[in-house]
Amino acid sequence: xxxxxxxxxxxxxxxxxxxxxxxxxxxxxxxxxxxxxxxxxxxxxxxxxxxxxxxxxxxxxxxxxxxxxxxxxxxxxxxxxxxxxxxxxxxxxxxxxxxxxxxxxxxxxxxxxxxxxxxxxxxxxxxxxxxxxxxxxxxxxxxxxxxxxxxxxxxxxxxxxxxxxxxxxxxxxxxxxxxxxxxxxxxxxxxxxxxxxxxxxxxxxxxxxxxxxxxxxxxxxxxxxxxxxxxxxxxxxxxxxxxxxxxxxxxxxxxxxxxxxxxxxxxxxxxxx
Numbered sequence: 001x002x003x004x005x006x007x008x009x010x011x012x013x014x015x016x017x018x019x020x021x022x023x024x025x026x027x028x029x030x031x032x033x034x035x036x037x038x039x040x041x042x043x044x045x046x047x048x049x050x051x052x053x054x055x056x057x058x059x060x061x062x063x064x065x066x067x068x069x070x071x072x073x074x075x076x077x078x079x080x081x082x083x084x085x086x087x088x089x090x091x092x093x094x095x096x097x098x099x100x101x102x103x104x105x106x107x108x109x110x111x112x113x114x115x116x117x118x119x120x121x122x123x124x125x126x127x128x129x130x131x132x133x134x135x136x137x138x139x140x141x142x143x144x145x146x147x148x149x150x151x152x153x154x155x156x157x158x159x160x161x162x163x164x165x166x167x168x169x170x171x172x173x174x175x176x177x178x179x180x181x182x183x184x185x186x187x188x189x190x191x192x193x194x195x196x197x198x199x200x201x202x203x204x205x206x207x208x209x210x211x212x213x214x215x216x217x218x219x220x221x222x223x224x225x226x227x228x229x230x231x232x233x234x235x236x237x238x239x240x241x242x243x244x245x246x247x248x249x250x251x252x253x254x255x256x257x258x259x260x261x262x263x264x265x266x267x268x269x270x271x272x273x
Contacts, residue, residue: 005031005032006029006030006031006032007030007031007032007034007066007067007176007177007209008029008030008053008064008065008066008177008209008211009029009030009064009065010026010027010028010029010049010052010053010062010063010064011027011062011063011064011065012025012026012027012061012062012063013025013026013027013049013052013059013061013062013063013064014026014059014060014061014062015045015048015052015057015059015060015233016060021233022045022048022233023045023048023049023052023059023230023233024232024233024234025061025062025234026045026049026062026230026233026234026235027062027235028228028235028238030177030209030211031209032176032209033203033207033209034209034210034225034226035199035200035203035209035210035212035223035224035225036209036210036211036212036224036225036226036227036228037211037212037213037214037220037223037224037226037227037228038050038211038212038213038227038228038229038230039213039214039215039217039220039227039228039229039230039244040229040230040231040253041231041253041254043232044230044231044232044233044253045230045232045233045234046213046230047181047213048233049230050086050179050181050211050213052064053084053179053211054076054079054084054086054179055071055074055075055076055078055079056076058072058073059072066079066082066083066084066177067082069082071084080173080175083173083174083175083176083177084175084176084177084178084179085106085170085171085173085175085177085178085179086170086178086179086180086181087163087166087167087169087170087178087179087180087181087183088166088181093154093155093162093165093166093169094154095153095154095155096153096154096155097153097154098150098151098152098153098154099141099146099149099150099151099152099154099157099165099168100137100141100150100151102154102165102168102169103137103140103141103165103168103169103172104133104134104137104172105169105172106168106169106170106171106172106173107133107136107137107172107173136172136174137172140168140171140172141168143171143198143201144164144167144168144171144198145194146161146164146165146168149161149165159186159187160186160187160188160191163183163184163185163186163187163191163195164194164195164198167180167183167195167198171202171206171208175208176207176208176209177208177209177210177211178202178208178209178210178211179211179212180199180210180211180212180213180214181213182213182214182215183195183199183212183214184196184214184216184219185215192216192219196219196222196223199212199223200223212224220241221241221242221244221245224241225240226238226239226240226241227239227240227241227244229244229247229249229250229253231249231253236249236250236253237249237250
């Protein structure tokens with residue numbers, strides 16, 4: 001993990017839908033080069049937090065900074081331009097399109113030629129640009145070992161392969177920060193092991209900082225540099241995996257263990273969360 005420069009800073013985020021408080025005063029930061037996981041019981045606010053970071057939701061209170069940019073009010077496509085990519089809990093592929101075309105869609109914001117210059121395809125840089133984008137996409141296809149399905153319609157693929165194609169589309173953005181919403185949900189053990197390997201390689205070889213929601217605690221503890229735990233929309237712990245596993249508040253949230261001495265106090269297992 002490189003350096004200790006903050007890439008993402010989330011400050012006092014609160015989000016409500018009607019009377020339902022999805023997030024309540026959540027703060028944390030993510031350093032460049034980290035794999036940072038967000039865990040918690042169902043309904044804890046994990047996906048809501050990812051949606052706030054990606055721009056799908058606008059929090060009523062608090063602020064989000066990406067590097068030196070205040071991004072709290074930016075639209076999702078504006079955040080893509082800054083270098084934030086994401087996958088979704090529910091697959092968001094174009095099922096009628098080929099794998100190759102689905103991944104190319106992930107690079108659309110990187111295209112410099114518009115439809116006017118595109119009309120002069122052979123006389124401008126548009127053709128060169130498309131070839132370069134195609135080369136980058138082929139590199140991702142090779143990396144994620146999906147060459148054999150590159151021309152297949154996305155809708156015809158198995159669930160595990162579609163998850164891999166969606167990861168490819170998020171990677172095609174060449175983001176500095178990639179948000180993964182349950183990348184291993186519904187996968188068998190072999191598929192999970194493959195996905196874990198891809199995430200580690202994206203982090204270590206491709207230099208992507210990762211913020212991940214994942215229910216498989218074994219995967220989370222193996223992959224993560226740090227873990228944040230949410231419960232009922234509040235942060236109850238942040239720290240390294242072994243600290244999180246030993247935290248009594250986390251055990252209580254997951255196992256329902258009662259301990260009156262814990263009270264409602266929030267515990268962070270590190271000096272600065």
